[in-house]
Structures are given as C-alpha cells and as structure tokens.
Amino acid sequence: MTIRNLHPFREQAFVGGIWTAAPETVPVTDPATGEVIAQVPHLGADETRTAIDAAAKAQAEWRHRPAGERADLLLRWHGLMLEHQEALAAILTAEQGKPLAEARGEVLYAASFVRWFAEEARRIEGEVIPAPRSNQRILVWSEPVGVVAAITPWNFPAAMVTRKVAPALAAGCAIIVKPAPETPLTALALAALAEEAGLPAGLLSVVTGEATAIGGAFMASDVVRKLSFTGSTGVGRKLYEQSAPTLKRLSLELGGNAPFLVFDDADVDAAVEGALLGKYRNAGQTCVCVNRFLVQDGIHDAFVERLRQRVEGLVVGRGTEAGVTIGPLINARAVEKVEQHIADAVARGGRLLAGGARQEGLFFPPTLIADVPRDALVASEETFGPLAAVIRFETEEEAIRMANDTEFGLAAYAYTRDIGRAMRVAGALEYGMVGLNEAAISTEVAPFGGIKASGMGREGSRHGITDYLELKYVMMGGL
Numbered sequence: 516m517t518i519r520n521l522h523p524f525r526e527q528a529f530v531g532g533i534w535t536a537a538p539e540t541v542p543v544t545d546p547a548t549g550e551v552i553a554q555v556p557h558l559g560a561d562e563t564r565t566a567i568d569a570a571a572k573a574q575a576e577w578r579h580r581p582a583g584e585r586a587d588l589l590l591r592w593h594g595l596m597l598e599h600q601e602a603l604a605a606i607l608t609a610e611q612g613k614p615l616a617e618a619r620g621e622v623l624y625a626a627s628f629v630r631w632f633a634e635e636a637r638r639i640e641g642e643v644i645p646a647p648r649s650n651q652r653i654l655v656w657s658e659p660v661g662v663v664a665a666i667t668p669w670n671f672p673a674a675m676v677t678r679k680v681a682p683a684l685a686a687g688c689a690i691i692v693k694p695a696p697e698t699p700l701t702a703l704a705l706a707a708l709a710e711e712a713g714l715p716a717g718l719l720s721v722v723t724g725e726a727t728a729i730g731g732a733f734m735a736s737d738v739v740r741k742l743s744f745t746g747s748t749g750v751g752r753k754l755y756e757q758s759a760p761t762l763k764r765l766s767l768e769l770g771g772n773a774p775f776l777v778f779d780d781a782d783v784d785a786a787v788e789g790a791l792l793g794k795y796r797n798a799g800q801t802c803v804c805v806n807r808f809l810v811q812d813g814i815h816d817a818f819v820e821r822l823r824q825r826v827e828g829l830v831v832g833r834g835t836e837a838g839v840t841i842g843p844l845i846n847a848r849a850v851e852k853v854e855q856h857i858a859d860a861v862a863r864g865g866r867l868l869a870g871g872a873r874q875e876g877l878f879f880p881p882t883l884i885a886d887v888p889r890d891a892l893v894a895s896e897e898t899f900g901p902l903a904a905v906i907r908f909e910t911e912e913e914a915i916r917m918a919n920d921t922e923f924g925l926a927a928y929a930y931t932r933d934i935g936r937a938m939r940v941a942g943a944l945e946y947g948m949v950g951l952n953e954a955a956i957s958t959e960v961a962p963f964g965g966i967k968a969s970g971m972g973r974e975g976s977r978h979g980i981t982d983y984l985e986l987k988y989v990m991m992g993g994l
C-alpha cells in the first residue's frame with residue numbers, strides 16, 4: 516500500500532500557512548527497501564525567513580488569545596491525531612522503519628504531549644508578592660517567549676515534533692520546525708492536521724531542505740527568541756555557539772550513554788524484560804536506550820543467559836510485517852557505527868553471544884556481547900543501534916563510578932530489590948532521569964531531559980511549558 520494515498524500525507528513544505536513546492540527536491544527513502552517514497556522541497560534561508568516573518572505576524576495575535584481558546588485548538592489537533600493514528604503510523608514506519616506497533620505507540624505518545632499542554636495552557640498562573648512598602652504591590656506573570664525555532668531528529672518523527680510544538684502553542688508562541696531530512700513526512704502530516712484543526716496561518720511552519728541554511732537563518736534572526744533542538748551533542752554544541760550573538764533561549768535534548776545496573780539482589784526476570792525494552796526499542800535508536808549493561812558478579816551468568824535466550828527470539832524485518840520487533844537502521848552510517856563497536860569490543864576480549872553481523876540492506880540483528888572491557892568504545896560512545904554490551908562489576912561503589920564515568924547524563928537504570936540501595940543509587944547517578952526496576956520511563960507527565968553533554972531544559976510535565984515563557988513582574992506604587 517502506498518502512503519501517498521493516505522490523508523494526511525503531504526510532500527510539500529508548510530511555509531507561513533502555504534503548502535510550498537520547489538524546483539529542487541530531496542528524496543525520502545524507506546530504510547527497509549531503499550525505495551524513494553516521496554520528494555520534499557529543498558528549501559533554504561529565504562523560505563525560512565518567510566516562515567519567520569509569518570510566525571511573527573501570527574504570534575502577535577495568538578499571544579492574546581485566551582488560554583481556553585489555545586487549549587481548545589490543541590485538543591482539536593489531538594483528536595485529529597487519534598482519528599488518523601493508522602495513517603500517521605503508516606507514514607512514520609515508511610520513512611523511519613520502526614515496526615508498525617511501535618509507530619502506533621509513538622503516535623499516541625506524540626498526541627499525549629498535545630493533550631497535556633492543552634491542559635497546561637490553562638495553568639499559566641501568576642503571583643502577587645508582598646512588596647517592601649505598604650503602598651506597593653508586586654504582580655508576577657508569564658508571557659510567551661515569542662517566535663520559536665525547532666530542529667528535530669529522525670528517530671521519533673512524531674513525538675519529537677509535538678514535544679516542542681504543543682508547549683510552544685500552549686504558551687502563546689509561534690514555531691517553525693525543521694525536521695530531519697530522513698523523516699520529514701510525519702512532521703508535514705502533523706502540520707496538515709494542525710491546519711485542519713484551525714491553527715491560524717503562520718503559527719506553525721515546517722521547512723524542509725538544507726539543514727545548515729535553514730538552521731543558519733534561524734540562528735541569525737533576532738526575531739527567533741528560542742531554539743528547541745533534539746539531536747546529537749555535536750550539533751547541539753554548534754547551535755549553542757550560534758545562539759550567542761542573539762542570546763536565544765535554548766532547550767537542548769542531546770545524546771546519551773545510558774548505564775543499566777543489575778545488582779545481585781535484582782529480580783532477574785524483571786531485569787531481563789527491562790533490558791529488552793531498554794535496549795532494543797526502535798532497534799536501539801533512542802536517546803534513552805541502554806548503552807552499557809553493568810552487571811554484578813553474583814547475578815551475571817544467570818542474567819546474561821536469560822537475556823541471550825530472549826534476544827534470540829526477537830524478529831528482524833520490515834516494520835510493516837506482522838510480528839517484526841526489530842526494524843532496519845536508518846542509514847548505512849548507523850550500520851557502520853554498530854559494526855565498529857562490535858569489532859572493537861570483540862577485539863578487546865568481548866564474548867559474542869548473539870547477532871554480530873549485518874544482514875541485507877540496513878537490517879542488523881539484535882546483538883549481545885558479554886565480558887566487554889571497560890575501555891571499549893561502547894563504554895564511552897553512544898552506539899545508537901541494537902548492541903547490548905555487558906560489563907561486570909563487584910561492588911555498588913564501583914558500579915556507580917563506572918555508570919557516571921561518561922560525558923553524558925540523560926537516562927540511567929538500576930535493578931535491585933533493596934530499597935536502601937535503590938535510593939542510594941538513584942541519588943548517586945548523575946543523570947536527568949533514572950528508572951528503578953523500570954525501563955519504560957518516557958512519559959508526557961514527567962520532566963524529560965538530561966545534564967552535562969546530554970543538554971539542558973525539560974520537555975513534558977508542568978516544567979516543560981516554562982521553557983516557552985518569560986517571567987515579568989510589575990511593581991505597583993502609590994496605592
């Protein structure tokens with residue numbers, strides 16, 4: 516079935532409320548087959564500036580819309596996303612490759628941010644502060660930051676977009692999205708549904724094309740008051756530097772290197788199930804995926820053997836095929852990165868227990884390596900693929916030291932049935948998010964984000980909207 520016949524499939528960019536084509540286009544390919552499934556416009560700085568101008572005009576009105584009206588529009592958008600879940604999932608799987616079941620789940624996850632921030636729109640409250648003098652009053656309120664630029668990655672083409680667009684619109688901002696070139700179709704489809712929900716023209720644009728030209732226009736503009744970026748730490752650092760001349764507000768959701776600690780007293784079956792989800796979801800291509808398994812000596816062999824058995828049961832194939840649990844990687848560079856980490860770990864003494872060699876095209880089997888040395892590449896670099904590397908440890912102190920020995924600080928996991936150890940470890944891990952006996956930690960109700968080289972700012976929860984607001988206070992005298 517072709518996705519071209521699906522509503523809301525679009526392959527034109529959405530610029531200032533106008534569906535926009537261009538003589539030059541960029542192909543979008545299905546990673547499972549290599550087939551070109553769409554051509555999107557190759558836009559650049561000029562079209563980006565057009566989108567910025569339209570955003571500024573639309574935001575000047577939108578910021579004064581009552582919160583209830585902003586909320587109602589977001590709820591209409593949310594309803595349309597649910598109504599078109601199947602079509603959105605099919606478009607998402609076609610361009611990103613994940614199994615349809617995961618794509619359906621991502622659409623619901625993406626929609627949950629829209630509903631959450633529709634509710635938060637009505638909770639942007641202020642304060643009255645006791646003033647230093649009796650004839651004074653101090654009022655504090657929040658105002659929208661203004662025009663927002665968003666740059667998103669390919670691994671969650673729906674959720675990474677709504678996790679930015681929803682709080683921006685709820686706060687009274689306008690937003691321009693530059694999706695990843697690998698996966699623009701889902702963002703365009705979401706924009707089509709937002710337009711259908713009645714979003715005023717210019718309030719949301721989706722600009723496809725040359726990343727450095729579009730990003731450069733974002734960063735050079737003093738009308739763009741905020742950048743929300745999700746992607747690699749390397750690109751995040753570049754954008755951080757580029758934001759200095761105009762002092763933009765920044766939200767940076769960057770790379771990760773999640774440790775997964777398994778202590779001797781852990782429930783081994785629960786730890787294995789958590790390991791499968793934490794490692795192989797989206798074929799290991801998520802920022803919160805486990806990158807290193809740190810397993811205590813006493814439980815090591817039982818954990819590794821049970822994990823090996825479960826890994827052997829995972830099914831690699833096209834995301835559109837029933838029963839498939841591991842889809843293709845996004846591109847050849849991703850496959851080469853996994854191969855490099857496997858070769859390095861084995862060369863240093865790691866024991867290959869499952870998978871290990873690429874299959875046809877971009878398909879890579881779930882791989883498990885035990886006895887990985889602590890100085891292996893996989894211990895310090897984000898693999899972003901289906902490689903589970905297991906490293907032994909003896910003591911709790913050693914595990915914490917190893918877990919924190921990374922520039923990253925996004926997500927970490929620990930399995931133990933000792934409540935005292937659980938709280939000690941959760942407090943000692945230098946990460947923004949910790950899963951205790953839980954690998955499914957991502958939700959719209961909690962403040963998602965990291966520290967150190969994993970970025971700054973939070974997405975989701977009541978905290979997520981403050982990144983799109985500015986505080987103002989008014990000192991009233993002569994009362």
Ligand SMILES: NC(=O)c1ccc[n+]([C@@H]2O[C@H](COP(=O)([O-])OP(=O)(O)OC[C@H]3O[C@@H](n4cnc5c(N)ncnc54)[C@H](O)[C@@H]3O)[C@@H](O)[C@H]2O)c1
Pocket residue numbers: 666667668669670671675693694695696726727729730731745746747748750751753767768769770771801802897899925969
């Ligand atoms: N922390 C999170 O929430 C989170 C979520 C998803 C992905 N990620 C991270 O993203 C990385 C994988 O995603 P990716 O390969 O798309 O990352 P990437 O950094 O290569 O690209 C991300 C986005 O930035 C754009 N981009 C690249 N160079 C740019 C430039 N010079 N100027 C402006 N835009 C530019 C890309 O076109 C894309 O839209 C991994 O490191 C992963 O950990 C983090």
Ligand SMILES: O=C[C@H](O)CS(=O)(=O)O
Pocket residue numbers: 670671674800801802803957
């Ligand atoms: O890759 C990063 C995403 O934020 C993953 S999650 O679906 O939010 O866990």
